[in-house]
Amino acid sequence: MSRPLRAEQPHHSANGYAMTLVGVGLIAFGLFSLVRGVAGIAGLLIALALIGAGVFMLAGLYMLQPNTAAILLLFGQYRGTDRSEGLRWANPFLVGRKMSLRARNLNMPTLKVNDRRGNPVEIAAAVVWRVRDTAQAMFEVDDYEMFVKVQAEAALRHVASQYAYDHGEAAEGSEITLRGSIDEVAAALKAELQARFNDAGVEVLDAKLTHLAYAPEIAQVMLRRQQAEAIISARQKIVQGAVSMVEAALKGLSEREIVNLDDERKAAMVSNLLVVLCSDKDTQPILNAGTLYN
Numbered sequence: 001m002s003r004p005l006r007a008e009q010p011h012h013s014a015n016g017y018a019m020t021l022v023g024v025g026l027i028a029f030g031l032f033s034l035v036r037g038v039a040g041i042a043g044l045l046i047a048l049a050l051i052g053a054g055v056f057m058l059a060g061l062y063m064l065q066p067n068t069a070a071i072l073l074l075f076g077q078y079r080g081t082d083r084s085e086g087l088r089w090a091n092p093f094l095v096g097r098k099m100s101l102r103a104r105n106l107n108m109p110t111l112k113v114n115d116r117r118g119n120p121v122e123i124a125a126a127v128v129w130r131v132r133d134t135a136q137a138m139f140e141v142d143d144y145e146m147f148v149k150v151q152a153e154a155a156l157r158h159v160a161s162q163y164a165y166d167h168g169e170a171a172e173g174s175e176i177t178l179r180g181s182i183d184e185v186a187a188a189l190k191a192e193l194q195a196r197f198n199d200a201g202v203e204v205l206d207a208k209l210t211h212l213a214y215a216p217e218i219a220q221v222m223l224r225r226q227q228a229e230a231i232i233s234a235r236q237k238i239v240q241g242a243v244s245m246v247e248a249a250l251k252g253l254s255e256r257e258i259v260n261l262d263d264e265r266k267a268a269m270v271s272n273l274l275v276v277l278c279s280d281k282d283t284q285p286i287l288n289a290g291t292l293y294n
Contacts, residue, residue, distance in 0.1 A: 006078070006136060006140060007135060008134050008135040009080040010081065010083070011079060011080025011081055013084055013090045016089045017087055019061065020057075020058065020089075022057055023056075024058070026054030027054030028054075030047045031051065033050070060090050060094075063088070064084060064098070066085050067100065067102045068101060068102075069081050069098070070097070071098075073096075074091070078139065102130060103205055106148060106149065108127065110122050110123070111123055113161060115160060115163060115178065119165055120215035120217065121215060122214070122215055123160050123209065123211060124210045124211035125207060125210055126207070127148075127204065127206070127207045128206040128207070129148060129193075129197065131202055131203075136200055137200055144200045147200050151200075156189065159188050160178065165178050165214065166180065178212055179212060185209065193207055250270075
């Protein structure tokens with residue numbers, strides 16, 4: 001059973017402008033009493049007490065910008081987090097540590113990892129994150145920003161090792177790959193990051209791959225393989241189209257009774273049409289002055 005994590009507690013601070021007026025008023029009244037003259041030691045002590053109270057009130061003022069929180073500690077004990085905006089006031093004995101709640105970008109450096117098939121690949125990602133729970137970010141980890149960087153690198157390495165870079169020769173088309181399933185990989189990376197960031201009170205807003213390539217030592221080999229696969233795929237489509245065109249030509253000649261062809265002439269016609277349609281170079285026609293058999 002894991003230990004309970006410290007959760008954020010809201011702290012309701014007072015309006016800083018009103019407390020400023022109170023503090024200034026106390027100081028002004030105390031100085032006025034001293035200037036006008038006070039009767040006896042009791043009056044002097046009261047005037048000094050008013051000035052001290054005014055200074056004490058002004059010492060508790062602090063400013064918070066939008067999307068900024070103040071973590072308040074009283075002699076080392078966590079008392080709450082103030083998320084209010086503007087000029088605020090709290091007990092001057094409280095020590096406030098400000099923390100940004102804005103979204104931040106983490107542009108991860110390019111990492112060299114092995115994919116599911118053991119091929120070395122280079123991969124990088126950009127992560128958008130922000131602090132969700134200030135108490136966890138401050139007290140559960142030593143440095144939450146460094147924690148995010150280290151865990152993000154570990155998550156990216158783990159996700160990259162779970163998928164192949166590209167489809168293999170015997171792989172099915174539904175296989176999730178780093179290159180062909182960008183959205184699925186990004187969703188898996190985001191889920192992995194969120195699971196690792198939960199203890200630090202950090203929320204992952206978005207995670208996307210920014211760089212993906214084979215490592216330099218195998219890049220040329222894999223490029224030739226991809227080129228070969230592309231050529232084979234193109235040839236297959238060309239042959240399928242050529243067969244369909246030859247079939248349509250023979251069917252049209254037969255239905256319209258333009259010319260009657262025996263099996264040998266049909267074979268010669270099919271051979272010639274396939275050469276013309278499947279060749280990757282311009283064909284040169286050769287006129288036959290005789291017949292097919294001479």
